[in-house]
Amino acid sequence: METTLDLSTLNLAVVLPELTLIVFAILVMAADVFATPKNPAPRQWTPWIALAGVVAAAIVNLSVSGREVTLFQGAAILDKFAVGLNYIILLATGLGILLSVKYIPRINKQVGEYYALTLLTATGMMMMGAALDLITLFLALEIFSLALYILSGLNRTSPRSTEAAIKYFLLGAFSSAFFAYGGALIYAGTGTTQYYGIAQVTAAGLANTPLLYAGIALLVAGFGFKVSLVPFHSWTPDVYQGAPTPVTAFMSVGTKAAAFAAFFRVMLVALPFSYGAWSMPLALLAVITMAVGNFAALQQRSLKRMLAYSSIAHAGYILTALAGGAAEGADAALFYLFTYAFMNIGAFAVVMALEEMGAEDAMQDRAKGLGKTHPIMAFLMAIFMFGLSGMPPLAGFYGKVLLFEAAVAGGMIWLAIAAVAFTAVGAVYYLRVIANMYFADPVDESADEVNRSLPLDVGLAIAVAGTILVGVFPGFWMNAFQQSMALFGG
Amino acid sequence: MSLPEMSALFPTLQEVIFVLFALLIAVTSLIAAMAPNLFHNALGLVATLFGIAGIYFMLEAEFVGVSQILVYIGAIATLITFAIMLTRGMMFGRTSAMNRQGLAGAIISGLFFVVLLGIVFQVPWPNVVADITDGEALIANLGALFVSTYLLPFELLALLLLVALTGALLLARDR
Amino acid sequence: MVSQTWYLALAAFVFSCGLYAALTRRNAIAVLIGIELMLNAVNINLVTFWRYGSMAPMEQLSGQVFSLFVIAIAGAEAAVGLALIISVYRTRHTVNLDELDMLKG
Numbered sequence: 057m058e059t060t061l062d063l064s065t066l067n068l069a070v071v072l073p074e075l076t077l078i079v080f081a082i083l084v085m086a087a088d089v090f091a092t093p094k095n096p097a098p099r100q101w102t103p104w105i106a107l108a109g110v111v112a113a114a115i116v117n118l119s120v121s122g123r124e125v126t127l128f129q130g131a132a133i134l135d136k137f138a139v140g141l142n143y144i145i146l147l148a149t150g151l152g153i154l155l156s157v158k159y160i161p162r163i164n165k166q167v168g169e170y171y172a173l174t175l176l177t178a179t180g181m182m183m184m185g186a187a188l189d190l191i192t193l194f195l196a197l198e199i200f201s202l203a204l205y206i207l208s209g210l211n212r213t214s215p216r217s218t219e220a221a222i223k224y225f226l227l228g229a230f231s232s233a234f235f236a237y238g239g240a241l242i243y244a245g246t247g248t249t250q251y252y253g254i255a256q257v258t259a260a261g262l263a264n265t266p267l268l269y270a271g272i273a274l275l276v277a278g279f280g281f282k283v284s285l286v287p288f289h290s291w292t293p294d295v296y297q298g299a300p301t302p303v304t305a306f307m308s309v310g311t312k313a314a315a316f317a318a319f320f321r322v323m324l325v326a327l328p329f330s331y332g333a334w335s336m337p338l339a340l341l342a343v344i345t346m347a348v349g350n351f352a353a354l355q356q357r358s359l360k361r362m363l364a365y366s367s368i369a370h371a372g373y374i375l376t377a378l379a380g381g382a383a384e385g386a387d388a389a390l391f392y393l394f395t396y397a398f399m400n401i402g403a404f405a406v407v408m409a410l411e412e413m414g415a416e417d418a419m420q421d422r423a424k425g426l427g428k429t430h431p432i433m434a435f436l437m438a439i440f441m442f443g444l445s446g447m448p449p450l451a452g453f454y455g456k457v458l459l460f461e462a463a464v465a466g467g468m469i470w471l472a473i474a475a476v477a478f479t480a481v482g483a484v485y486y487l488r489v490i491a492n493m494y495f496a497d498p499v500d501e502s503a504d505e506v507n508r509s510l511p512l513d514v515g516l517a518i519a520v521a522g523t524i525l526v527g528v529f530p531g532f533w534m535n536a537f538q539q540s541m542a543l544f545g546g
Numbered sequence: 547m548s549l550p551e552m553s554a555l556f557p558t559l560q561e562v563i564f565v566l567f568a569l570l571i572a573v574t575s576l577i578a579a580m581a582p583n584l585f586h587n588a589l590g591l592v593a594t595l596f597g598i599a600g601i602y603f604m605l606e607a608e609f610v611g612v613s614q615i616l617v618y619i620g621a622i623a624t625l626i627t628f629a630i631m632l633t634r635g636m637m638f639g640r641t642s643a644m645n646r647q648g649l650a651g652a653i654i655s656g657l658f659f660v661v662l663l664g665i666v667f668q669v670p671w672p673n674v675v676a677d678i679t680d681g682e683a684l685i686a687n688l689g690a691l692f693v694s695t696y697l698l699p700f701e702l703l704a705l706l707l708l709v710a711l712t713g714a715l716l717l718a719r720d721r
Numbered sequence: 722m723v724s725q726t727w728y729l730a731l732a733a734f735v736f737s738c739g740l741y742a743a744l745t746r747r748n749a750i751a752v753l754i755g756i757e758l759m760l761n762a763v764n765i766n767l768v769t770f771w772r773y774g775s776m777a778p779m780e781q782l783s784g785q786v787f788s789l790f791v792i793a794i795a796g797a798e799a800a801v802g803l804a805l806i807i808s809v810y811r812t813r814h815t816v817n818l819d820e821l822d823m824l825k826g
Binding site for chain 3 (some may be wrong): 560561564568571572575576577578579580584587588591594595598601602604605606607609610613614617618621622625626628630632633644645646648650651652653654655656658659662666667671672673676677678681684688691692696699703705707709710711713714717718
């Protein structure tokens with residue numbers, strides 16, 4: 057058999073936003089080379105070059121949207137879903153860079169590599185949503201995971217940062233072994249690694265069912281690690297607490313968005329005909345995840361760990377939409393992750409501002425009396441907390457409604473009810489932060505200045521604007537990303 | 547087979563070689579996983595990797611076998627040995643090599659093995675194997691696939707290696 | 722030919738050995754060795770499925786391609802992992818995971 061190179065199928069538009077980011081990552085590295093101890097200016101430009109890259113990629117993303125094209129007989133696809141995910145990742149990356157400008161040079165002098173790796177991480181995350189083949193998916197997963205292990209350990213002199221990185225790495229590599237095994241079994245069961253091919257074989261009833269189901273189980277475990285579902289969540293609080301805060305902020309949204317996007321696409325595009333086998337296990341996983349995440353968050357004294365457990369709970373909410381199995385679930389998850397990017401990065405930005413210079417972790421006590429000492433910070437934090445708890449009219453509310461609607465559309469009314477109940481539990485710990493800020497006295501009067509800088513203020517402004525505006529006007533996003541995923545045969 | 551009756555009675559040469567390789571892999575992977583001395587683990591891993599390369603040659607996937615030797619034994623095993631020597635204080639365990647979840651880990655991995663074996667022996671595998679007539683064409687085809695159907699993953703792999711290189715430098719470079 | 726079942730059983734054994742090491746060893750390098758064993762088991766599976774695969778023609782070579790990617794990914798993972806291990810060792814003078822316990826709630 058001769059394989060010929062057919063360039064007509066080489067449709068570069070599919071990966072154009074990713075390519076833009078790669079070009080700018082190389083520019084960042086190149087600028088870094090020109091920095092010398094005498095002339096450190098090029099190194100100080102690197103965050104702005106990286107930010108320019110994010111903006112450029114967003115413009116490219118806008119210019120390629122509205123098409124639906126696949127690359128190379130289905131290694132990757134650009135549909136509305138991929139475009140939407142690209143926006144979310146770019147938003148998280150941009151906000152992450154704004155948070156980093158002042159913070160990162162304090163912990164590691166090699167800022168050029170940091171920004172280059174951030175852009176490459178974003179590239180991998182965007183590929184997750186575009187992948188249409190298990191091999192592409194696995195590589196995209198590894199690119200962003202490896203980069204994140206490194207970024208978590210960026211603070212090389214900090215025992216906590218390196219500990220977080222090694223734990224993240226070992227559990228992540230462990231989970232990718234399961235992921236690879238799952239992919240291998242699905243390949244064995246269907247004879248292909250392409251999503252459409254898998255769907256075709258299973259639709260025709262030709263798949264080897266035991267192998268396919270074992271493969272699905274291992275794949276779900278692999279995804280479970282990445283989006284931090286219980287019982288695969290144990291790394292999350294440690295890494296969120298130990299990693300440098302801007303990295304945590306970027307990672308908490310980026311990883312979740314990318315891994316969930318790929319998770320939805322694999323389940324809804326490649327494996328819709330095995331729905332009967334995976335819907336109930338996923339629903340149970342969602343319930344356990346929401347329960348453990350919310351109840352553990354109640355007990356945290358560290359703000360970062362509280363946000364880590366709350367992010368586990370949010371993974372549970374998003375999973376309810378997937379367990380429903382309806383195509384609207386993908387749209388709902390995309391919208392939810394979009395709002396989550398604003399709220400969660402905003403919350404981390406406030407936490408970062410609260411961290412004292414030397415300390416690496418802000419405790420709940422640090423928020424006490426903030427309403428009196430720093431009214432603006434307290435007000436912003438209150439908005440993010442209300443948003444995360446799902447209070448109308450902020451962004452989190454409509455997103456949750458859509459997610460639970462998708463669960464109901466899939467016939468899982470009990471799951472939606474459970475999710476609503478857990479949302480109520482979640483409100484307790486978000487509101488407690490607000491109560492601490494406004495009704496408690498400052499523990500330490502000398503808890504003086506918060507660490508603010510202009511880029512951080514810009515980031516906070518974007519985050520708070522998004523949290524409010526997307527909540528009030530959800531239509532602009534929802535209309536643009538309806539029926540976003542190119543389903544098999546659809 | 548020219549002598550079907552004979553081959554039914556005696557194991558074929560291929561089967562003998564397989565059993566030898568399988569025994570090698572089984573013993574050495576146990577050493578790699580369980581020996582208390584870290585250096586023995588690494589040596590066990592190297593031997594396992596060699597055995598697995600042999601399995602690839604038996605399966606007539608020569609290119610994978612060669613890559614296994616070059617990348618795994620040439621690079622990964624060497625890296626691991628270096629890491630052991632750089633962190634040499636830990637080479638001779640003053641305390642137990644196992645953590646407190648030793649029993650739970652044994653139960654989980656044992657169960658996992660039983661389940662996997664169950665699947666392997668339950669599934670009705672088809673026993674038709676096509677002969678490979680032109681192995682060279684197959685390898686040429688493999689190369690063509692990397693620059694056509696699998697071009698995107700191939701390019702992504704380059705990106706992955708860039709990330710790993712930058713990252714390893716960022717982390718391990720002397721201040 | 723040796724039947725497919727035996728190759729797969731061998732792979733299952735190697736995977737379980739790796740799983741055991743990854744779950745129970747204290748030393749981070751030993752855990753990494755376990756993970757490498759698991760990835761190797763995946764590769765034995767992939768090549769076996771390619772060779773014996775009834776679902777897809779052998780000329781498609783997806784199994785071999787997948788296994789080559791897994792080998793390369795394992796290489797990148799090992800490089801980053803060992804850099805991290807050295808980085809931890811520099812700050813903590815240990816790579817025993819149960820002694821790395823600063824991050825607690």
